[in-house]
Amino acid sequence: MPKKNPAPQQCLTNFENIEPLFNQEFGTNDPIFPEWTLERMPRNVNIKRIKLGKNQMLGRWLYGSYNTKGKFRCLKCIKSGIVDNDATWSSAYTTILCRAYYGPDTDEYGQDWIGGWIQMKVFAQQCTKCDEYVTVELDNQKCQNFVTWLHRWIAHKFYGYPLPSFGYRGKKSDGPHLANRCEACHAGWCHFHGNKSQNKKFLIKE
């Protein structure tokens, strides 16, 4: 029997939006780094910042985080009939965690390669209505801004290029940030200014 084609997805995931932009940026923009690959962060990776050393390294991986402004939509609430406004929020503290490694690696066929690997994770936020963890929806421009930052970050950290400051840093006027509903705050990566005390609370709980 011929394999059925998968049904076309209604919207692409952030990773599916970002990956082609990444290939474009790293493959064609000066300085080009075509030997780098972008992957999703595997689920079993411990992303707690407190486990990292001062140089942001854990084992062979270098960690870094990017802050952007993002829109969240709780599909569970929307499906259950809650009006869109109550199930939608935007956050000035939306965090993407990256870790990068350059060196030898073995692919799925047992072939050894020298190259660069970047793994990324977009942190979720918890819906205040139903407690569901919701992944941010990043528009094309925000994905591109992230990829531009990623390119500069790699150029700086692995090749010594200067690093201009990047990313949306948030403002005090952006309103309260629900740190206890933010996965990045829990992991210690959120750029939210108040996250120090949250980290402490989290540490004590553990």
Ligand SMILES: [Zn+2]
């Ligand atoms: Zn919800």
Ligand SMILES: [Zn+2]
């Ligand atoms: Zn946060």
